[in-house]
Amino acid sequence: MNYFSRIAGLALAAATAAFAQAPSTGVLTVTEPAKLIVKRTENPAFELKVSLRPGYHANSNIPTEEYLIPFKLTWEPGPLEVAEIVYPKAKMEKYEFTDKPISVFGGDFSVVTKFKRAANPALGPGYITGKLRYQACNDKMCLPPKSVEIKLPVLMQ
Amino acid sequence: MTSSWKRSAATLAVFVVTMAGCASQAQKGLEKPPSTKPSASRNAAPDFTLKDVDGKPVKLADYKGKVVLLNFWATWCGPCKIEIPWFIEFQKTYKDKGFTVIGVALDDEGWEAVKPYIADKQVNYPVVTGDSVVEQKYGGIDALPTTFLIDKEGRIANTHVGLVSRKEYESDINELLQ
DSSP states (O other): OOHHHHHHHHHHHHHHHHHHSOOEETTEEEOOOOOEEEOTTOOOEEEEEEEEOTTOEEEOSSOSSTTSOOOEEEEOSSSEEEEEEEOOOOEEEOOTTOSSOEEEEESEEEEEEEEEEOSSOOOEEEEEEEEEEEOEEOSSOBOOOEEEEEEEEEEEO | OOHHHHHHHHHHHHHHHHHHHHHHHHHHHHHSOOOOOOGGGOEEOOOOEEEBTTSOEEEGGGGTTSEEEEEEEOTTOHHHHHHHHHHHHHHHHHGGGTEEEEEEEOOTTTHHHHHHHHHHHTOOSOEEEOOHHHHHHTTOOOSBSEEEEEOTTSEEEEEEESOOOHHHHHHHHHHHHO
């Protein structure tokens, strides 16, 4: 393989990776979910991979200050119901605008949703839709609260 | 040491010194308070009318002849909360010299969130709740705090996005009040 072929290959791989990183709103990106195949007796779990731009943080799901908007993942009713949502362990960080450390998420992390089958779910392929609401800041400024829609393809067996 | 090693070491030393110089310049650049725009290059601040906590209209154009510090903020914004006590003091200090602060709160919950906060902090300047129309007029407010310094002729003399020092604001205000 010559030099230019390698470069072209790397560029293609980078472009593919970039397109796989969707959807995104501003400083937060979630990885496109792969299809969740749910066997007849299974209660599946889904891991949502989230990435925040370096230098930014989002308030955790349990902010330490009342005025801060929490990080929250919710799902609409569908063939799967939420049993539990497991957020990552928050970091306590101090910023120029805080008197004391606050509870935040940052960098790359995962949010795991433990599902259970709904009673008499429709079998076959479908989607369940989730919404990730967050509010991000860096050391100097805050971005308005945003929501990312998560469309999780499922195959109910 | 061979001559090629010496050359490499010399090149590395030059690189390190150059980078240190750049970093030092950048640091100086960050510390230097931005001055207001030259008068000739200032654009008119878009006018708006929004309601205050008592439902009274606040019209920006009515403040022509005064220096206005127009601050977009929200109760969920930590950096905004650092600045608000400064603005309360600016209002006390400069109000009689032809100056006012106007706060535009961008909380989705509107007065439900804003009213208790401004009451608690005893905010002494007009506060209104904003809308997307006003945000768009000001180029879209992508981050908070965003603050515009408006001169006596109603033109934008400086814009600060994010938390800046109290000194920078005071420098702007004093310059515009002259």
